[in-house]
Amino acid sequence: MRDTILxxxxxxxxxxxxxxxxxxxxxxxGMGVDSGLPDFRGNQGFWRHYPALKGLSFAEMxxxxxxxxxxxxxxxxxxxxxxxxxxxxxxxGFSLLLQWLQAAGKxxxxxxxxxxxxxxxxxxxxxxxxxAHGSIHHLQCMEDxxxxxxxxxxxxxxxxxxxxxxxxxxxxxxxxxxxARPNILMFNDFDWDARRTxxxxxxxxxxxxxxxxxxxxxELGAGTAIPTVRDELESRCDWLIRINPRExxxxxxxxxxxxxxxxxxxxxxx
Numbered sequence: 219m220r221d222t223i224l225x226x227x228x229x230x231x232x233x234x235x236x237x238x239x240x241x242x243x244x245x246x247x248g249m250g251v252d253s254g255l256p257d258f259r260g261n262q263g264f265w266r267h268y269p270a271l272k273g274l275s276f277a278e279m280x281x282x283x284x285x286x287x288x289x290x291x292x293x294x295x296x297x298x299x300x301x302x303x304x305x306x307x308x309x310x311g312f313s314l315l316l317q318w319l320q321a322a323g324k325x326x327x328x329x330x331x332x333x334x335x336x337x338x339x340x341x342x343x344x345x346x347x348x349x350a351h352g353s354i355h356h357l358q359c360m361e362d363x364x365x366x367x368x369x370x371x372x373x374x375x376x377x378x379x380x381x382x383x384x385x386x387x388x389x390x391x392x393x394x395x396x397x398a399r400p401n402i403l404m405f406n407d408f409d410w411d412a413r414r415t416x417x418x419x420x421x422x423x424x425x426x427x428x429x430x431x432x433x434x435x436x437e438l439g440a441g442t443a444i445p446t447v448r449d450e451l452e453s454r455c456d457w458l459i460r461i462n463p464r465e466x467x468x469x470x471x472x473x474x475x476x477x478x479x480x481x482x483x484x485x486x487x488x
Contacts, residue, residue: 234457234473235486238434240425241319244451245330245337245479248439248462252309252480255302255334257439268295270382280404285360289397293384296400297375300354303334311483312340315436318487327425331446333402346425348418350446356401357389358411365393367401367414432456436486438479441465459486 235241247257258264258276265272271279284292319326328337328347333354338344357373359365376385389398403410435455440447442465451458458472461482466474475482 234459235322235434238324238432238457240429240433241324241326242433242435242451242455243315243326243328243330244435244437244440244447245328245332246438246440246447247332248441249311249330249479250306250332250334250336251439252311252478253306253336255306255336257441259441268298268382270380271295277405280402282399282404282407282409285397285399289388290383290386292399293375293388294377294382296354296402297377297384298379298382299334300370300373300375300400301377303336303354306334306336308336308340309480311438311480312336312342314483314487316340316342325425325429327422329422329447329450331440331444333400345421348422349415350403350450352400352402352410352412352415354400354402356414357398358401359391359394359396360399360409361391361394361396362409362411363391363394363396365391367411368392370400373398426454435459437461438482461486 251257256263256267258267261275264276279295326346328342330337330347330349331351333349333351335353335355337347355370356367357370358367370389373389375389377383378385390396391398401411401414403412433455435451435458437447437451437458437460439462440451442448452469456471458469459475460466460469460472461475461477461479463476463478466476468474475485477485
């Protein structure tokens with residue numbers, strides 16, 4: 219595995235970004251690690267953060283069936299994550315990247331598989347973000363009563379962290395009073411309300427159509443286990459800068475920084 223960007227001259231590296239008409243930012247779970255967020259890499263990593271769930275994998279827990287079978291456990295898991303993401307301050311790489319995009323006058327869009335809302339918290343325009351798997355900061359009704367997706371801004375979830383169980387009252391639909399769930403695409407999820415993400419997809423499609431070559435992608439902490447972000451950036455970008463400390467395979471028409479997101483952004487944009 220090579221740190222390809224070091225094989226390029228400083229002139230070539232800077233021109234790659236300077237010549238870009240559009241910059242597509244792709245972010246996976248590794249983007250939040252430098253903020254102190256878990257990436258749930260492997261069962262041991264998952265159990266380290268949720269010892270009460272030992273014996274279950276992340277994929278087994280991130281399943282809408284829990285909201286039917288054991289809603290206190292489901293909201294114990296997602297309520298803890300909601301509280302964690304609310305309290306976590308985005309690392310300096312977010313603002314460094316946004317400041318560079320604005321100073322350079324680049325047309326940009328964020329494509330992320332993360333549900334944590336860190337880009338919005340860091341000041342990115344929510345109209346230029348596509349959350350491919352939804353957002354924990356929005357809720358939907360389990361009963362599909364017709365209530366549109368609503369913000370979780372005023373929703374509070376008290377969690378017994380030792381047992382990973384939410385204490386009543388659990389989040390409820392403002393229209394029918396039924397149980398609410400996060401507006402997140404989970405595993406084996408056939409009831410996810412995709413309308414909010416579909417609206418983001420339409421804005422993203424318009425942005426893609428309005429651009430011209432070259433389009434440069436900056437991929438941050440996107441893994442291969444669920445390759446949503448990798449596949450999107452590889453298919454959309456003329457050139458791709460991949461920043462990843464563990465899965466830094468060199469893409470076609472691309473370069474690699476084998477490091478974390480914060481260090482990579484500092485090296486790339488300093």
